[in-house]
Amino acid sequence: MADTRLDMQEPLHHHRCRVIYGDTDSGGVVYYANYLRYFEAARTELMRERAISYREMEQQGLIMPVVECHVRYKASARYDDLLLVETSLVQVKSRTCRFNYRILRENDGKMLAQGYTTHAVVDCDGRLTKFPEALLAA
Numbered sequence: 001m002a003d004t005r006l007d008m009q010e011p012l013h014h015h016r017c018r019v020i021y022g023d024t025d026s027g028g029v030v031y032y033a034n035y036l037r038y039f040e041a042a043r044t045e046l047m048r049e050r051a052i053s054y055r056e057m058e059q060q061g062l063i064m065p066v067v068e069c070h071v072r073y074k075a076s077a078r079y080d081d082l083l084l085v086e087t088s089l090v091q092v093k094s095r096t097c098r099f100n101y102r103i104l105r106e107n108d109g110k111m112l113a114q115g116y117t118t119h120a121v122v123d124c125d126g127r128l129t130k131f132p133e134a135l136l137a138a
Contacts, residue, residue, distance in 0.1 A: 013046035015085040016106065019077050029076040035113050036069060039101045042085035043117065046099075050089075052132055060132065061124045067096070071115035075105075082106040094130050096120050 017038060025031045044054060057064060077083060084104045091098040096118060103113045123129045 010088065012050060012089055013042060013087045015042035015045050015087065017041060017083050017085065019079055019081045019083065021079055024079050029078055032071070032073065035071050035073070035103060035115070036117075038083065038085050038103055039069075039071075039087075039099070039115065039117060042087040042101060043099050046087045046089070057121075057132065062121055062129065062132065063124075064119045064121050066117050067120050068118040069115065071113055073113050075110055075112045077103070077105065077112050083112070090116075092131065095128050097131065 015038075019030055023030050023034045023037075047053060054064070082105070084106045086102040086104065088100045089097060090100045098116055098118045100116045101114060102111055104111055121129050121131050
């Protein structure tokens with residue numbers, strides 16, 4: 001059965017990044033946890049471009065921690081590959097949201113990984129709170 005949590009809407013943002021040597025393991029491929037860093041970089045830029053930057057949220061006394069994440073690996077990225085991370089905001093509720101991601105190797109379009117992160121909004125005291133209006137409108 002297909003995992004519908006990974007369904008991708010039209011990407012809201014495309015983020016390019018190059019695999020640096022420090023992202024790879026001794027086998028010369030990207031270490032598995034670094035895909036989550038690529039997700040974070042793409043999500044950060046999507047937020048900055050479309051809604052509200054993380055810095056602006058912090059200035060309002062809010063943070064947006066990851067409460068769930070998932071990555072499905074399809075093929076390996078290697079040192080010096082140019083990657084394209086497609087990001088979509090697929091679900092926004094009053095206190096949580098979910099972003100879906102696809103990581104493609106740019107030169108051949110091969111999908112290397114796909115996944116999602118679910119986030120909550122909490123205030124500086126760690127209490128669950130509502131999303132800023134700017135994000136809800138995005």
